[in-house]
Amino acid sequence: MSYLMRKCVVNLKNVNRWSSVCVVMRNERQRSQSACILKREITNATISHRTFHTSSILNKSVAFKLSDIGEGIREVVIKEWFVKVGDKVQQFDNICEVQSDKAAVTITSRYDGVVKRLYHEVDQTALVGQPLVDIEVEDGEDEGSSSSSDEEQAQVSTKQAADEKAQKVKVLTTPSVRRIAAQFNVDLSTVKPTGKNGRILKEDMLAHLNIDSDASNIVPDATTVKAVEIPVTKAQAKVEVLLEDRVVPVSGFTKAMVKSMTEAMKIPHFGYSEEYDVTKLVEARDLLKTIALERGVKFSYMPIIIKATSLGLTQLPILNSSLDSNCEHIIYKANHNIGVAMDTPNGLVVPVIKNVQNKTILEIASELNSLQEKGTKGQLGLAEISGGTFTLSNIGIIGGTYTKPVILPPQVAIGALGKIQVLPRFDSESNIRKAHILTISFSADHRVIDGVTMARFSNYLKNYLENPTTLLLDL
Known part of the structure; x- marks a missing residue:
C-alpha cells in the first residue's frame, strides 16, 4: 500500500513538471510570434521609406x-x-x-x-x-x-x-585692344571681329576708330584722374594739376614684385661693375643679323650674351646655385635656366629660357622672340616665368649705364646690361680710336659668392663678348 502511495505522489510531480514545461513552451511561442510581427512591421516601414526616396533629380x-x-x-x-x-x-x-x-x-x-x-x-x-x-x-x-x-x-x-x-558682354580679344577700347570708351561688342573664333584684333579696333597704328600709341590714359590745364605762357608747356589723390590696389605682377623684392632685401648684396669693349661683337652681330633674318629669326645682342653667360656658368657653377631655406645647404642646379627681365604692358616680368647650355645661339634668339611676343600680349604661362637659376636685365634698351640690380630669390646672382655707347679709347699703340663700350653691373649674394668669384665670372664673360669668335671653341 505504501508503495502505491509513493508511486502516485511521483506521478503527480511528473504531471506538474510537464504542465510547467508546456506553459513555458506556449509563452516562448507567443514571444516568437510577436517578434515576427514586429520584424514584419519594421521591414515594411523600411521598404516604404526607401521607396519614398527612389525619385531622381534630372x-x-x-x-x-x-x-x-x-x-x-x-x-x-x-x-x-x-x-x-x-x-x-x-x-x-x-x-x-x-x-x-x-x-x-x-x-x-x-x-x-x-x-x-x-x-x-x-x-x-x-x-x-x-x-x-x-x-x-x-x-x-x-x-x-x-x-x-x-x-x-x-x-x-x-x-x-x-x-x-x-552684364557686360564679354568678347575675345587681347589686353592691348582692351586698353585702346578703354581709352576711347569703345564698347567691344560694337567692333566687327575678323580674328579666329570671333576674336577682335588690334587692326579691327583701329579700323573701327579710323586711326592708324602710330596714333594708337599716343592716346591719353583714361585711368588717370581728370586734370585741369593751367596755361602759363605760349612758349611753355601746359602744367597739369591733379584734383585729388588716387588709391590703387596692389595686384597682378606688381604684387609679385612686392613679395619677391621684400624677400630679396633679406639677402646681403654686393656689387661689381665692369666695362666691355664690344666693338668686334657689334661687327659680328651685323653679319649674323642678316643670316638670321634669312631664316626668319629677329637677331639682337641678347642671344649671344645669354649663351656667353651660360658658358661662364659652366666655368663657375656656384653662380648657378641657390641656398636652401635653412641656409644649411647649397643646391647646384644642373641646367642653366636664364631669366631675361622684360618691360611689358602688365609690368616687369622675367620669362625664363630653359636649358641654355644645350641650345644654339639661333635657338635662343627664336625662343627669346617668342617670349617677348607673349609678354607683350600678356600670354606668358607659369612654366615660362618660373624655374630660373640666373637672371639678366637689359636696362640699356631704355637708357642708363651702371645700376645696382636686385637679386631674384632664390637665385644668388644677377647681371644688368647698360646701353652700348660709342666712346674714344686708346689702342695698344696709344692711338685714340672709336670703341663700342658695354657697361655691365652684377649683384651677388655675399653669403655664397665672394668678390673674387664674381670678378672671375666677369672676366670669362668679357673675353667671350670682346672676342666673339672664341665662343666657337666652347660651343
Whole structure:
C-alpha cells in the first residue's frame, strides 16, 4: 500500500513538471510570434521609406570652384569671361582668363551643362577654392524627362535674358585692344571681329576708330584722374594739376614684385661693375643679323650674351646655385635656366629660357622672340616665368649705364646690361680710336659668392663678348 502511495505522489510531480514545461513552451511561442510581427512591421516601414526616396533629380547645379593653379597662388584677378549666364559649355571649354601675380591663366570647364551664375565681374578678385560659376549639369539617364527639362531651361534662359543687359558682354580679344577700347570708351561688342573664333584684333579696333597704328600709341590714359590745364605762357608747356589723390590696389605682377623684392632685401648684396669693349661683337652681330633674318629669326645682342653667360656658368657653377631655406645647404642646379627681365604692358616680368647650355645661339634668339611676343600680349604661362637659376636685365634698351640690380630669390646672382655707347679709347699703340663700350653691373649674394668669384665670372664673360669668335671653341 505504501508503495502505491509513493508511486502516485511521483506521478503527480511528473504531471506538474510537464504542465510547467508546456506553459513555458506556449509563452516562448507567443514571444516568437510577436517578434515576427514586429520584424514584419519594421521591414515594411523600411521598404516604404526607401521607396519614398527612389525619385531622381534630372538636373543639379554644381559650383565650379577655382582650383589650385600652383606656385603658392591664393588669389587671382578676373581679366575676361568667355561665357555668360545661359551659355552651354562642355568639358575643356574656356570659362575665363585670370591674372595671378605671376602669369595669366585660362580656366577651362570640367563639366557639361549650362552656366547659371557668374560669381565675379571683370577685374574683381577670386580666391582659390571659392566658386567661379554655377553650372547646371544635365542627367542623360532619363531621356523621357529631358525634353521637359529643356523647356524649363529655355524658360529660365528667357527670363534671364532680360538681366543680361546689366552684364557686360564679354568678347575675345587681347589686353592691348582692351586698353585702346578703354581709352576711347569703345564698347567691344560694337567692333566687327575678323580674328579666329570671333576674336577682335588690334587692326579691327583701329579700323573701327579710323586711326592708324602710330596714333594708337599716343592716346591719353583714361585711368588717370581728370586734370585741369593751367596755361602759363605760349612758349611753355601746359602744367597739369591733379584734383585729388588716387588709391590703387596692389595686384597682378606688381604684387609679385612686392613679395619677391621684400624677400630679396633679406639677402646681403654686393656689387661689381665692369666695362666691355664690344666693338668686334657689334661687327659680328651685323653679319649674323642678316643670316638670321634669312631664316626668319629677329637677331639682337641678347642671344649671344645669354649663351656667353651660360658658358661662364659652366666655368663657375656656384653662380648657378641657390641656398636652401635653412641656409644649411647649397643646391647646384644642373641646367642653366636664364631669366631675361622684360618691360611689358602688365609690368616687369622675367620669362625664363630653359636649358641654355644645350641650345644654339639661333635657338635662343627664336625662343627669346617668342617670349617677348607673349609678354607683350600678356600670354606668358607659369612654366615660362618660373624655374630660373640666373637672371639678366637689359636696362640699356631704355637708357642708363651702371645700376645696382636686385637679386631674384632664390637665385644668388644677377647681371644688368647698360646701353652700348660709342666712346674714344686708346689702342695698344696709344692711338685714340672709336670703341663700342658695354657697361655691365652684377649683384651677388655675399653669403655664397665672394668678390673674387664674381670678378672671375666677369672676366670669362668679357673675353667671350670682346672676342666673339672664341665662343666657337666652347660651343
